[in-house]
Amino acid sequence: MSKNPKSGAETAASSSNFIRSHIEADLAAGKYVTRNWSGKPGPASSHAGAAADPAKVRTRFPPEPNGYLHLGHAKSICLNFGLAQHYGGACHLRFDDTNPEKEEQEYVDSIRDAVQWLGFDWGANGYFASDYFGFMYEAAEYLITSGNAYVDEQSAEQMRASRGTLTEPGKPGPWRERPAAESLGRFREMREGKHADGTMVLRAKIDMASPNINLRDPAIYRIRKATHHRTGDAWCIYPMYTFAHPIEDALENITHSLCTLEFADQRPFYDWLLGKLADGGLLARPLPQQIEFARLNLGHVVLSKRKLIQLVDEKHVSGWDDPRLPTLAGARRRGYTAEGFRLFAERIGVSKADSWIDYSVLEDCMREHLNEIAERRIAVLDPLKLIIDNYPEGRQEDCFAPNHPQKPELGKRAVPLTRELWIEREDFTETPQKGYFRLFPGNKVRLRYGYVVECTGCDKDAAGNITAVHCQYLPETRSGTPGAESVKVKGNIHWLSAAQARAAEVRLYDRLFKAAHPGSGGRDFLLDLNPDSARNITAQLEPALATAKAGERFQFERHGYFVADSRDSSPGMPVFNRAVTLRDSWVK
Numbered sequence: 001m002s003k004n005p006k007s008g009a010e011t012a013a014s015s016s017n018f019i020r021s022h023i024e025a026d027l028a029a030g031k032y033v034t035r036n037w038s039g040k041p042g043p044a045s046s047h048a049g050a051a052a053d054p055a056k057v058r059t060r061f062p063p064e065p066n067g068y069l070h071l072g073h074a075k076s077i078c079l080n081f082g083l084a085q086h087y088g089g090a091c092h093l094r095f096d097d098t099n100p101e102k103e104e105q106e107y108v109d110s111i112r113d114a115v116q117w118l119g120f121d122w123g124a125n126g127y128f129a130s131d132y133f134g135f136m137y138e139a140a141e142y143l144i145t146s147g148n149a150y151v152d153e154q155s156a157e158q159m160r161a162s163r164g165t166l167t168e169p170g171k172p173g174p175w176r177e178r179p180a181a182e183s184l185g186r187f188r189e190m191r192e193g194k195h196a197d198g199t200m201v202l203r204a205k206i207d208m209a210s211p212n213i214n215l216r217d218p219a220i221y222r223i224r225k226a227t228h229h230r231t232g233d234a235w236c237i238y239p240m241y242t243f244a245h246p247i248e249d250a251l252e253n254i255t256h257s258l259c260t261l262e263f264a265d266q267r268p269f270y271d272w273l274l275g276k277l278a279d280g281g282l283l284a285r286p287l288p289q290q291i292e293f294a295r296l297n298l299g300h301v302v303l304s305k306r307k308l309i310q311l312v313d314e315k316h317v318s319g320w321d322d323p324r325l326p327t328l329a330g331a332r333r334r335g336y337t338a339e340g341f342r343l344f345a346e347r348i349g350v351s352k353a354d355s356w357i358d359y360s361v362l363e364d365c366m367r368e369h370l371n372e373i374a375e376r377r378i379a380v381l382d383p384l385k386l387i388i389d390n391y392p393e394g395r396q397e398d399c400f401a402p403n404h405p406q407k408p409e410l411g412k413r414a415v416p417l418t419r420e421l422w423i424e425r426e427d428f429t430e431t432p433q434k435g436y437f438r439l440f441p442g443n444k445v446r447l448r449y450g451y452v453v454e455c456t457g458c459d460k461d462a463a464g465n466i467t468a469v470h471c472q473y474l475p476e477t478r479s480g481t482p483g484a485e486s487v488k489v490k491g492n493i494h495w496l497s498a499a500q501a502r503a504a505e506v507r508l509y510d511r512l513f514k515a516a517h518p519g520s521g522g523r524d525f526l527l528d529l530n531p532d533s534a535r536n537i538t539a540q541l542e543p544a545l546a547t548a549k550a551g552e553r554f555q556f557e558r559h560g561y562f563v564a565d566s567r568d569s570s571p572g573m574p575v576f577n578r579a580v581t582l583r584d585s586w587v588k
Ligand code: ATP
Pocket: 061, 062, 063, 064, 065, 066, 071, 072, 073, 075, 076, 258, 259, 260, 294, 295, 296, 297, 303, 305
């Protein structure tokens, strides 16, 4: 285990990978040194006379503000911002808000918040695709007048039929060869709201027989009489994502446009479009280039937006920040750390081939960082009374527990010891199996940071349930005194003074799905939900935990890492969420 996980922001980009090699080859060739940048996105003309772009590498993270960010986005964020940092460049946060119906300000806010929480800063480079609607419209008109686009008035059904299949070429439709002036007139009518949704679209004119279906005259503008969250009713036509995205990259001087593998088939269109607009003088060369990498697939997790929405809407979870959800809002509330994510992004790297990452890889990264930062505390999760029969009633003494075993500078705190204690129910048995070294009649164990005690027996209720355990303590064995080593024991258990401990709600979270690949083989993914993914218990906590602040993380000794819930904790009354156990309990 590394003692000091380096800032993942640095290292995500520093381990060698194919994207890095690509960027370094471009840098060595001086590919982007001739670009000018006025500090604001815009067409070629707006950078004329501006100085050379000081950022040799510009990347972007382009979320659509139609949902909460998830762990897959975290990979993309760490990659894009990490590379920009590594090469002294810039990474833009750009909201791809070309779809008026589904987008909301709430998502914009939560996305900004999540990116910042991960430790990244886009500085002045925060943009919206909708800022470029004017330019996109001009670009579309240019394509029409230059013979590279036409308005098609076929029905959606007809267009689908004439598009062909993977094995059959498509056929040109009846509007394909109409005069540019006629298309331009129609397009202007579309923009003026003279036509109903779905009656016509603007299509790029490329090649209906192309083996790549994406080049068979893709739609680039459609009519949508909808109010947009930023532009209101200024527009009733909206650019298609595949048309908008390359233009956004170019206007922002992006050098390397990283996206997931499913966009590989779109790259020829990306290059075609930007090439045409550069030929027409609307954009400046060198143009951005698209590079694809494998998306994150994480075992025991669903990352599809549709499925996440279903989990929230059907109340299988408590909301977008349910600590079991793979959203960044949920992970944060769960107690996961930004450093843990950056470490994870570095560890999984980037590749060209799809693969599944075991969830334990993410948990190990969280453990590694939490081990560094979390102070130790004591909690008894399944309390059982232990009575020290030879300890005077009414007496209380302080034992001293280190706040962090590897960081003595963090000091120790007092944990009060009294005659009646709470211990874990599983730390006592009447019938010990071989290798059980904890409490059973006749055996001695150490009360961690306190005394060695010898177990003498237990009390039971009428039903035979154990209600209390009895023991005798050995006064000369107090931890930290010369007598501590005088009696050797194999067991060492944690405990709390029953008089001083505080009862509190603790949520023992586990994986939301019990199957590694939820919903695989066409099965309903909801059938794979883990019925034990949240267990709420009343635990006993050491007094020092009463003042825990919302969001504060601790290691509960022998149990795992816990965080004071940011939503349900109140001053003096924290509620704790388990982030991760100390060890992986999922057997492969
Ligand atoms: P949608 O289906 O709504 O487009 P999306 O998951 O692609 O969903 P976006 O907001 O478009 O959501 O994603 C923003 C960026 O995050 C994109 O560049 C996308 O490639 C990247 N991204 C999304 N999911 C993953 C993933 N699982 N692994 C890596 N990157 C991802």
